Every structure is written in structure tokens, then in C-alpha cells.
Amino acid sequence: MTAIRFSNVGKRYPNGHDALKGVNFDLHSxxxxxxxxxxxxxxxxxxxxIMLMERPSRGEVWVGDQDLARLPRKQIPFHRRRIGVVxxxxxxxxxxxxxxxxxxxxxxxxxxxxxxxxxxRAALDKxxxxxxxxxxxxxxxxxxxxxxxxxxxxxxxxxxLLADEPTGNLDPALSEDIMHLFEQFNSIxxxxxxASHDLSLINRMRHRxxxxxxxxxxxxxx
Amino acid sequence: MSTENPSQKTQKQPRNAAQAPRRGxxxxxxxxxxxxRSWRRHHREVARQSFFRLWVxxxxxxxxxAVLAIALALPGFLFTALKNLDQLTxxxxxxxxxxxxxxxDLSDARIDSFSRELLxxxxxxSVELISPDKGLEDFKQxxxxxxxxxxxxxxxxxxxxxxxxxxxxADALAQLRNELAQLPEVEEARxxxxxxxxxxxxxxxxxxxxxxxxxxxxxxxxLVVGNTVRMTIESRRDEIxxxxxxxxxxxxxxxxxxxxxxxxxxxxxxxxxxxxxLALALVAExxxxxxxxxxxxxxxxxxxxxxxxxxxxxxxILGLGGAWLAVGRHLKDIEPG
Numbered sequence: 001m002t003a004i005r006f007s008n009v010g011k012r013y014p015n016g017h018d019a020l021k022g023v024n025f026d027l028h029s030x031x032x033x034x035x036x037x038x039x040x041x042x043x044x045x046x047x048x049x050i051m052l053m054e055r056p057s058r059g060e061v062w063v064g065d066q067d068l069a070r071l072p073r074k075q076i077p078f079h080r081r082r083i084g085v086v087x088x089x090x091x092x093x094x095x096x097x098x099x100x101x102x103x104x105x106x107x108x109x110x111x112x113x114x115x116x117x118x119x120x121r122a123a124l125d126k127x128x129x130x131x132x133x134x135x136x137x138x139x140x141x142x143x144x145x146x147x148x149x150x151x152x153x154x155x156x157x158x159x160x161l162l163a164d165e166p167t168g169n170l171d172p173a174l175s176e177d178i179m180h181l182f183e184q185f186n187s188i189x190x191x192x193x194x195a196s197h198d199l200s201l202i203n204r205m206r207h208r209x210x211x212x213x214x215x216x217x218x219x220x221x222x
Numbered sequence: 223m224s225t226e227n228p229s230q231k232t233q234k235q236p237r238n239a240a241q242a243p244r245r246g247x248x249x250x251x252x253x254x255x256x257x258x259r260s261w262r263r264h265h266r267e268v269a270r271q272s273f274f275r276l277w278v279x280x281x282x283x284x285x286x287x288a289v290l291a292i293a294l295a296l297p298g299f300l301f302t303a304l305k306n307l308d309q310l311t312x313x314x315x316x317x318x319x320x321x322x323x324x325x326x327d328l329s330d331a332r333i334d335s336f337s338r339e340l341l342x343x344x345x346x347x348s349v350e351l352i353s354p355d356k357g358l359e360d361f362k363q364x365x366x367x368x369x370x371x372x373x374x375x376x377x378x379x380x381x382x383x384x385x386x387x388x389x390x391x392a393d394a395l396a397q398l399r400n401e402l403a404q405l406p407e408v409e410e411a412r413x414x415x416x417x418x419x420x421x422x423x424x425x426x427x428x429x430x431x432x433x434x435x436x437x438x439x440x441x442x443x444x445l446v447v448g449n450t451v452r453m454t455i456e457s458r459r460d461e462i463x464x465x466x467x468x469x470x471x472x473x474x475x476x477x478x479x480x481x482x483x484x485x486x487x488x489x490x491x492x493x494x495x496x497x498x499x500l501a502l503a504l505v506a507e508x509x510x511x512x513x514x515x516x517x518x519x520x521x522x523x524x525x526x527x528x529x530x531x532x533x534x535x536x537x538x539i540l541g542l543g544g545a546w547l548a549v550g551r552h553l554k555d556i557e558p559g
Contacts, residue, residue, distance in 0.1 A: 078469065
């Protein structure tokens, strides 16, 4: 089954810049793939189209069996709830504890608090931060903050996990740790798409690599 | 038994059907009952949180509430004052009266027959004779100048006939007054109409002014709450963006701001209630003293249960409305991206 399908997708921003040009690819359910390219090659735009933070100018984007062009605005929140996202800048909230940051996706989906707490602790345990749940994320290192972001992305067990430069500011050892975390989630059936420009790391991991250059998909190597 | 119950069978079917082709990444199904429970839980939680959030910046919140209180107290005070005035004047007969002061030298028999003649007239709705003796009694009862009468050997008061004419328009009433004044038995005819009319017009003006002022102040409340909520939205921009990114609906994002508007409105109204009661208490004494000069027992009424509830409800509705305006205007601008 296809998890993500891009069919001749183009994205032109209002300033006339073409971020994506005629992009085609399929990502199957349960696959792990890297999306690479120089900064400005269109990686973030591609992820934004999947998240419906942007709409394509041309072509079709499918997630699962949903054509995103046919998804009304009101359904966007529910679409986003089916996806876990890890951001380069973590996007954590510093006015609340680590626990509450991770619990946010469950709270807004209306989980029972007891059930939610159990899931939050399971997610924090997975990223090795269970003992820090009561702390404010500000007290954590950048790598740890990123792991909180990952815990939040997987706490509701999404079928699809996206990551935008998840190892952007991390040293090589930490980066490899984070990537192995993603491999773990992939091994239990989660489809994972990771945008990264860390080529040496990507080459060591031996997964499918999609390469963007100036908005075009120039390589798709398994 | 169970085979005879078809509804039980059909109920089971969709569950099996739903299991077969799983749609996309739907993992955790939340039932309708669970959803409504979590919806109510979220409302309680958000109401509580936005209440406590007010007191994170106590001075700013209190300032806002004070402005709201003044804006709400003024109409509250005015309408209560009007209600009192209304009560005061509702006891007054607003029918136009004509009082005929008869000549003092008329005999009792002549007075009696004159009033009977008037009774026969078609243009009068009521005729009431107040004999000099009755007039004297009333005078003693209603004024404190009864010892003044000791200076007179005989009753100095004339007989008075109070009439209520059928006519209502000013010209006809004036004409009737003039006609009655011409009668030989009549010393003087007085039309008691103008002051009632003036009072009525004054009351209507005061009431209209109170509504206009109330409307303007309601607009003030809307704008003050709207502006306060707009600043709250601005200060929580990150939270809104992150929440939207992980799948918050517009309603979910909106909720805390609507509740803070509601709280502002409620607390503003409670303060307004206190202010209005205080203001009424301050004017009650002089009003009572003034009223005592005209009427014997008049009590100034404060805001009753109904008025108090109306004030609170108005405050809450305006607070919610102001928040709604701000939310509708500013929340759409904050999209992740």
C-alpha cells in the first residue's frame, strides 16, 4: 500500500519562486526513506505539502488513500493527527513541562487523561527521558529537546512519521542515536520520511534516498 | 431469544465491516460518548486554566476589569435610577384633569345641583365634588399647616369639582377649560395637564439617553475585551502554531480565549454591581429626603435580583462577544508555516 504519493507536483510561491517542479515519487507503507538535497532544494516544502501547511500549485499529493486536494480546510487538523512530525527547531513550548509538551497531541484528540499519561510515559521511555518528565524543556540540551520533539511525534502512534532535519544541530554521535530511534519506529511498521542533508550519515544507514535539486527529484536510490 | 432479535445482528455487522479495510493511519478510535466526555472535560479544564491565567498578570487584569466595571456600572446605575423614577411617577394619574374652583358664596344646595348638571354632560368622563368641609379635612391631613386654619373663623376653602374630560388632545382640553371657566358658578378653572406631560416627556428622554449611553458603553466593553484578548493571542502565538501543527481544530484553539473573555465580562460585571450598589447607597439618603417632601413613604430601590442577574449576564455576553471578535479577526492569521 502507498503511504505517500506525489504525482507531477509543483509548488510556486507568490514571489514567483518555484520550490518544487514536477516531483514524482511513491513511498510505501512501512518504508523508511531519506529526503536529501542542499538547503533550498525543496525538502521543507515537500514536507509542508504532506502536512497541508502549504497547498501544491500543480499535481496531486496523496497520503494513504486520501487525495489532499479534496480534503476540506476543516479536515486539516484530523489529517495532521494521523501524522507525527519532528521539526529541526523542535517547536517545543517552554511554558509547560516535558510531560505536557508530549501530551499535547493526545489532549487535543481528547484522550482520557489516565490513558494519555500512560502513553506519554511510554513515549518518553522510548526516547530515554522518562525521568525528566516534570522538567521544563528549557533545562534540556539541544539533543534532549529533539528527543522530546520525537516523543511528541510518536506519542499517538502515527502510521506516518516525518522529520525535517532532525539532526540539524546535533553532533555526529547524537545524530546517529536519533536516526536509530527512527529505525526502531520503522521496524514496528511506521512509515518514516526524513529530510536531512547529512549525507555521510545517510550513506551509512543504507536506506532509500530521494534527492532533490532545485525543486526537481534528481535521484531515487534504494 | 437472540436469533429473534434482528437489531442485535445488524448492530454487529458494521463493526466487522470496519475491521476489514483499515483507512490510512487511523489507529485509536474514540467513541462518541468518550468524545463528548473529553469535550466537557476540556471545557472544564480550559475554563479553569483561563481563570488562573488572569491572575498571572493580576494588575493588568484588574485594570481591564475596572474599566469594564465602570462601563457596566454606569448604565446599571442609570437604569436603576430610571426604574425608581418610574415607580415614583407610575402612582400618578396621567389623565388630564380640570379642577373647577367654585365661587365661595354658593350654597351647598347650589353646589350639589351644579355638580349634578356637570354629570349629565357627555364630554366628561368623571366628576368628583370636593366640598369645602372635605377640602378642609384633606388639607389638615396632608399638610402641616393645619394650625394656619385657626386664623379663620369660617372655612376659607371653596368647593372644588375635579373633572376628567373625555377629550385628550391639548386644543380640545383648552377649549373645554375656557368654556367651563365662563360658567357663572365657576371662579377659576385649571387644566392640570402640562406637568404630567412634561414629566412623561422628560422620562422618555431620560430613558432614551440611558439606552444610547448604555449602547455606547456596551461597545466600549466589546472593544476593551477584544483588545485584551487580542494581546493574549499575540502572547501565545507559539502555542497556537504548535497546537495547529499537531492537529488542533480551530474550536480547540479558540476555546481558552473565549473563556478568558467570559471571565473578564463576569468579573467586570461583579465589580460593576458593587459600584452601582455603592453609588445608589450614596444617593439614597438625599433622594429619600427629597422624596419625603412630596410623598410620605418612598423607599429607594437598589438593583434587585432580576437587575443583578441581567447585569451579570450582560457582562458575560459582552465579554464573550468581545473575545469572539478578537479571535475571529486574529486567530486565522496565525498559521504554522
